[in-house]
């Protein structure tokens with residue numbers, strides 16, 4: 001797997017087939033000497049890639065709840081149809 005650009009990284013992180021997204025994220029930060037928090041910010045601002053603090057997966061804007069600070073899949077599991 002070749003990750004040359006942040007765009008590649010974002011794509012790879014959001015891929016459903018990637019089960020080591022967090023590892024990949026950390027490795028990229030390490031190799032490129034970017035602070036993890038900084039990398040997270042860049043990804044979210046420029047590449048529509050958000051890190052879920054709850055399940056450590058990466059999602060795009062539509063799949064992320066800023067209110068809960070986690071992805072909609074996490075929210076799905078701990079709220080029971082309250083909105084419907």
Ligand SMILES: [Zn+2]
Nearest residue numbers: 052055071074
């Ligand atoms: Zn999540």
